[in-house]
Amino acid sequence: MSQILLLGRDGQLGQALKPQLEALGPVTALGRDQLDLVDPAAIAETVAAMRPQVIVNAAAYTAVDRAESEPDLAQKINGDAPGHLAMAAAQCGAQLIHVSTDYVFDGQQGVPRQPQDATGPLGIYGLSKLAGELAVQQALPNRHLIVRTAWVYGAAGPGNFVKTMLRLGQSRPELRVVQDQVGSPTWTGDLAAAIATLIKLGPAVPAGTYHYTNSGVASWYDFAIAIFEEAKALGLPLTVTDVQPIPTSAYPTPARRPAYSVLNCQQTTDLLGYPAPHWRQSLRTMLSQYLQESQQP
Numbered sequence: 001m002s003q004i005l006l007l008g009r010d011g012q013l014g015q016a017l018k019p020q021l022e023a024l025g026p027v028t029a030l031g032r033d034q035l036d037l038v039d040p041a042a043i044a045e046t047v048a049a050m051r052p053q054v055i056v057n058a059a060a061y062t063a064v065d066r067a068e069s070e071p072d073l074a075q076k077i078n079g080d081a082p083g084h085l086a087m088a089a090a091q092c093g094a095q096l097i098h099v100s101t102d103y104v105f106d107g108q109q110g111v112p113r114q115p116q117d118a119t120g121p122l123g124i125y126g127l128s129k130l131a132g133e134l135a136v137q138q139a140l141p142n143r144h145l146i147v148r149t150a151w152v153y154g155a156a157g158p159g160n161f162v163k164t165m166l167r168l169g170q171s172r173p174e175l176r177v178v179q180d181q182v183g184s185p186t187w188t189g190d191l192a193a194a195i196a197t198l199i200k201l202g203p204a205v206p207a208g209t210y211h212y213t214n215s216g217v218a219s220w221y222d223f224a225i226a227i228f229e230e231a232k233a234l235g236l237p238l239t240v241t242d243v244q245p246i247p248t249s250a251y252p253t254p255a256r257r258p259a260y261s262v263l264n265c266q267q268t269t270d271l272l273g274y275p276a277p278h279w280r281q282s283l284r285t286m287l288s289q290y291l292q293e294s295q296q297p
């Protein structure tokens with residue numbers, strides 16, 4: 001049984017990962033209150049004191065738009081901290097599983113991106129996450145897995161597109177949702193299970209960069225429509241009756257986002273030995289669990 005250190009305890013992925021990792025060994029899950037990733041000395045001390053066999057980093061600065069005005073903080077958390085974690089892992093012989101993003105790509109190609117494809121982040125968040133990947137590769141070349149994912153949502157954690165749509169869909173009559181950005185909505189339940197399986201497979205998974213998302217492709221508009229259809233089928237009363245597709249140009253944001261943000265996950269699913277569930281199926285599973293839990297007294 002491996003001793004596992006999980007960072008990002010309170011995030012949506014961190015909370016989904018904890019039970020999956022507990023099936024592999026004892027887990028110490030830390031939040032920002034116990035280990036602030038902006039502090040390199042604290043990273044080194046925490047890892048040296050615990051001497052884990054596996055470190056899973058699900059913590060990140062994830063505010064994509066705010067990053068444009070806080071580049072130094074985004075770089076410290078997403079760019080520098082993974083390198084400090086990798087150095088600490090090297091000192092104690094641990095493996096580092098580091099979660100990264102589709103936003104390392106520019107989304108201009110119109111075909112699903114392979115792990116080895118050229119990167120080209122469009123904004124500060126993507127740049128900082130790419131810097132983190134490079135720091136991990138450099139400090140721990142033979143004992144890291146970088147798992148890039150995209151469009152993540154789950155029942156736990158601070159918030160995401162699904163929770164936002166459910167809130168707006170119960171309070172507004174009409175909504176406008178971007179149609180010209182596409183990706184693969186990915187449920188934390190499936191992502192956490194895939195990460196745990198990659199760890200369990202041990203040496204059968206060579207060090208390197210992997211992609212994992214749910215299968216299938218959707219625009220934010222398609223995703224919103226599906227959320228409302230599934231929620232309605234599960235009995236959730238909605239106020240929204242009119243959902244309009246709009247172009248990105250009609251919804252300006254501080255950060256530019258990739259237009260076609262689909263990852264090719266074949267290499268990962270070959271190793272896992274099972275296909276990634278389709279996003280619509282996983283959305284249904286998540287919503288039925290989430291709505292059941294939130295309706296409990």
Ligand SMILES: NC(=O)c1ccc[n+]([C@@H]2O[C@H](COP(=O)([O-])OP(=O)(O)OC[C@H]3O[C@@H](n4cnc5c(N)ncnc54)[C@H](OP(=O)(O)O)[C@@H]3O)[C@@H](O)[C@H]2O)c1
Nearest residue numbers: 010011012013032036037059060062099101149150151152
């Ligand atoms: N969300 C997406 O759509 C998406 C897409 C692609 C990739 N990813 C990647 O997936 C991973 C998990 O993301 P998520 O969606 O689970 O994000 P999340 O829900 O925002 O959780 C991120 C966690 O990181 C913690 N954190 C932030 N700054 C920290 C610091 N200085 N020290 C320690 N902890 C800190 C946060 O702590 P607090 O709770 O204290 O704020 C939060 O619990 C990240 O690597 C992210 O880049 C996410």
